[in-house]
Amino acid sequence: MFKRIYFWIDERLDIHDYIKKDVLDKPIPKGLNLSYCFGGITFFLFLMLASTGYFMAIYYVPSPLQAYDVVDYITYEVSLGYVIRGVHHWSANLMVVTIFLHMIRVYIYGAYKNPREINWITGVLLFCLVMAFGFTGYLLPWDQKAYWATKVGTSMMGTVPVVGEYALKILRGGTKLGALTLARFYAFHVIFLPITTVILLIGHFLMIRRQGISKPL
Amino acid sequence: MKTQPNTDKLEHSDETFYPSFLFKEIVVMMLIFILVAVILALVFPVGLEDPADPTDNLYIPKPEWYFMSLYQLLKYFPGKLEIIATAIIPSGGIIALLLLPFIDKNTEKRPTKRPVAMAVMFLAVGAIIFWTVVGILS
Numbered sequence: 001m002f003k004r005i006y007f008w009i010d011e012r013l014d015i016h017d018y019i020k021k022d023v024l025d026k027p028i029p030k031g032l033n034l035s036y037c038f039g040g041i042t043f044f045l046f047l048m049l050a051s052t053g054y055f056m057a058i059y060y061v062p063s064p065l066q067a068y069d070v071v072d073y074i075t076y077e078v079s080l081g082y083v084i085r086g087v088h089h090w091s092a093n094l095m096v097v098t099i100f101l102h103m104i105r106v107y108i109y110g111a112y113k114n115p116r117e118i119n120w121i122t123g124v125l126l127f128c129l130v131m132a133f134g135f136t137g138y139l140l141p142w143d144q145k146a147y148w149a150t151k152v153g154t155s156m157m158g159t160v161p162v163v164g165e166y167a168l169k170i171l172r173g174g175t176k177l178g179a180l181t182l183a184r185f186y187a188f189h190v191i192f193l194p195i196t197t198v199i200l201l202i203g204h205f206l207m208i209r210r211q212g213i214s215k216p217l
Numbered sequence: 218m219k220t221q222p223n224t225d226k227l228e229h230s231d232e233t234f235y236p237s238f239l240f241k242e243i244v245v246m247m248l249i250f251i252l253v254a255v256i257l258a259l260v261f262p263v264g265l266e267d268p269a270d271p272t273d274n275l276y277i278p279k280p281e282w283y284f285m286s287l288y289q290l291l292k293y294f295p296g297k298l299e300i301i302a303t304a305i306i307p308s309g310g311i312i313a314l315l316l317l318p319f320i321d322k323n324t325e326k327r328p329t330k331r332p333v334a335m336a337v338m339f340l341a342v343g344a345i346i347f348w349t350v351v352g353i354l355s
Contacts, residue, residue: 024235032238037245044246048253068268075265086258094253096283107317107338110326117318124314131283138281147269148278156291156303164304177271217327 022209029215036213038102043201045095049133050194052088060140062186064179067142092134099130111214119207122200129197136189139182150185151177282353286345289352310341 010016059070059078074081103123106112112120139150154177158168173180232238270276280288290302313320321334328335 024233024239026234028232028234028238030232032232032241034241034245036238037242040242041245041249044249045253048250064269068265072265075263082262083254083258086261086263087254089263090253090257090261093282094249104338104342108328108335110328110331110334112318113321113324113326114318120318121315124311124317127314128311134281134283141265142269143266144269144273144276145266145279147271148276149280149284152278152288153280153284156287159299160304161300214326 026209026212028213031216032213033216035101035105038098038105042095042098042102045091045098046197046201048091049088049095052084052091053190053194055084056088057190060186062140062183064142064182067140067182071141071143092137095130096134099127103127106214109214109217116207116211116214119204119211122204122207126197126200126204129193129200133189133193133197136185136193139185140189142182147177150181154181282349285352286348289348289355 006016056074059074061067061070071085075085076082078084106120106123112123135150135153139146154168154171157171158164160167169175171181171184172178173184279285287302287307290306291299294300294302323331323334325331
């Protein structure tokens with residue numbers, strides 16, 4: 001059955017040779033240990049975050065008047081809503097750990113060295129995006145914890161000389177933390193960050209395909 | 218002038234992406250899925266605190282654990298020195314990471330032969346973990 005569908009697609013797109021040669025039969029170094037999986041796990045968690053995020057976005061309203069009630073509704077009323085939110089929450093936390101471990105692995109094995117400098121840089125940018133995801137996502141439930149953590153976090157930005165004041169205003173959408181802040185954090189969290197992440201991820205993966213996995217030591 | 222690209226591409230190897238590595242990845246991903254979706258999400262459900270109250274000045278803010286090290290750092294640089302913790306150290310850290318391949322031009326990859334690089338890493342990771350723990354406990 002699956003084979004027939006696959007052949008049907010292959011007849012039209014002629015992808016079999018490509019998949020066989022460049023993906024499945026791609027030579028990889030011998031003796032890759034489990035630490036080589038951290039990057040893949042991080043990507044997998046990103047997929048879990050995206051798919052649970054879609055479901056929450058169905059209900060979520062980025063307004064101080066409704067955000068809290070909506071998150072409350074997702075958590076306690078929507079069937080399996082607490083699972084969706086739980087998976088999103090825990091995947092996010094775990095993702096910070098796995099991307100950190102992935103970076104440490106790459107560092108220890110010297111895999112960032114020539115010729116993989118560009119891929120290291122896209123990786124660092126992806127790390128920044130993960131932190132930005134965490135920072136913006138934390139505000140969305142609009143509970144006490146979310147509000148005050150974001151208040152402190154954004155005011156730290158305001159201490160930067162010269163540009164700090166402007167950065168703070170851009171971040172908060174004004175001087176105060178309020179409706180505009182929530183709206184822009186939400187837009188950032190569900191539009192800007194995911195699209196940027198996907199673009200960088202495509203680059204990250206294509207470069208691995210092109211250069212191969214760095215040889216273990 | 219285009220020089221020969223420096224890649225250590227493997228043209229011949231006994232192992233291929235499928236099945237060896239793909240299999241490993243899929244098993245690990247399934248374990249992660251079970252961990253996150255079944256164990257964590259069901260056993261440790263995520264709650265909600267009270268709705269945000271901007272007038273409540275008694276609330277003690279605590280950032281998420283992955284920002285805790287930065288938050289803790291802030292306490293060591295009071296007043297005018299604040300910018301060291303809020304701007305100089307974090308942005309310096311990210312810039313250092315971005316430039317890492319150009320700072321560390323040593324072609325040696327084995328960690329045992331790169332004592333300086335390893336020392337820097339253990340110091341940085343140690344400091345981050347230390348401040349995170351101190352921040353969470355305080």
